[in-house]
Amino acid sequence: MSTCKKCLMISSLQNSNFNSEGECYWCQTNFPNYKPRGEEKLADLLNEHRSKSSSADCMVGVSGGKDSTYALMALKDTYGLNVEAFTYVHEGTVPASVENAKKMCMKLDVKHHIVSLPDQIHLRTFKTFFRSWLAHPSLVSAGMTCVACKHLHILGFELAKERNIPMIAWASTPLECPPFLAIGYKGNNGEVYQKSSLLENAANMMKEMVHSPKFVQGVVEHFSTCYQGCMAVSPASNYLIAKYPTVTPIKIFDFIDWNPRVVIDEITRKGWQKPVKSGDDWHSDCLFHHFKEYMFRKMLGVSYLEAYLSNQIRYGLLSRDEAMKSVEENKRIFLKEFPIAIKELEMDDIADKIDYQPWQSSGDE
Ligand SMILES: [Zn+2]
Incomplete structure (x- = not known):
């Protein structure tokens, strides 16, 4: 196993196809080929869909983190939209982040909503699929632990529809997309990537069902949560667009260049504070x-x-050394925070099944 000379991807990953120079396939093809479409195009799109009634123009999904806070500010101040915001809160939400979201909305004078799934569904599906993953580790069962989170997209669209708001904005960036999930490849110029299709996803799901009785049990028990979550996996999925034809999804960083330094500068000026314990504050x-x-x-x-x-290295935002340093820092935070998360979620029964070996840095051994 070797690590790419340019990024942090390793040769044991599926489709990593290292060349003789020691570069991974994704560096060779500049994955994920993030090219913002431009602020003018965003302005045009926003103007085209503005509210024609007294309702707000745009509902903005705000987690309290830096990117969504920036999106909220940009839409309100730079693009002059009348916005409302919502935060999806579940049993794993860190209270400080909701407080951040509330505080920023208050400062910006934006109406703020909280949405949640009922009956601890988020926590229950997470626990079911994490236990199914422990019994039979696979990319499918790991992916399903987060299926309830995709309901954030549904709840956001639902809220926008209810309030007669014609647009919904999301702050996810293409640079968050891991290449080990976006495995399909189309085209012959090495520049067009395609995420796996619905059919391929269904086939992978069937395979996991054959191999893991616990996974089957989980899907049966939480069928509607799983089904809807899978259909709404992207904030602009065809399912959502068909279900909510009056609400247009806008992924703001598809248009505006995503640069974490600019983002943090702008929002800090407005009073945003970085969560205390985090290294890279992502998620x-x-x-x-x-x-x-x-x-x-x-x-x-x-x-x-x-x-x-690695995506940020290819996009020119980070050096490989900086990225490596960030991984080490995040591993240290993980070693401290993971046992606390297990306790807070009352999952002590799995504590002895956890193997911390992959988090030890080479210096610790
Ligand atoms: Zn690479």
Whole structure:
């Protein structure tokens, strides 16, 4: 196993196809080919869909983290929209992040809503699929632990529709997309990537069902949560567009260049504060995020974090050394925070099944 000379991806990953120079396939093809479409195009799109009634123009999904806070500010101040915001709160939400979201909305004079799933569904599906992953680790069962989170997209669209708001804005960036999930490849110029199709996803799901009785049990028990979550996996999925024809989804960083330094500068000026304990503050708003990092690192040797940092290296935002430093810092935070997350979620029964070996840095051994 070797690590790419340019990024942090490793040769044991599926489709990594290292060349003789020691570069991974994704560096050779500049994955994920993020090219913002431009602020003018965003302005045109926003103007085209503005509210024609007394309702607000745009509902904005705000987690309290830096990117969504920036999106909210940009839409309100730069593009002059009348906006409302919502935060999806679940049993793994870190309270400080909701407080951040509330505080920023108050400062910006934006109406703020909280949405949640009933009956602890989020926590229950997470626990079911994490236990199913422990019994039979696979990319499918790991992915399903976060299926309830996709309901954030549905709840947001639902709220926008209810309030007669014609647009909904999301702050996810293409650079968050890990190449080990976007495995399909189309075209012959090495520049067009395609995420796996619905059919391929269904086939993978069937395979997991054949191999894991616990997974089957989970899908049966939480069928509607799983089905809807899978259909709404992207904030602009065809399912959502068909179900909510009066609400247009806007992924703001498809248009505006995503640069974390600019983002942090802008929002700090307005009073945003970085969550205290986080290294890279990416997804520090969610206790479940530690589990996701755990599962992927354990299975693949790298996780979402390395994928995200590698995408940033290719986009010219980070040096490889800076990215490596960030991984080490995040591993230290993980070792401290993961046992706390297990306790807070009352999952002590799985504590002795956790293997911390992949988090030890070479210096610790
Ligand atoms: Zn690479």
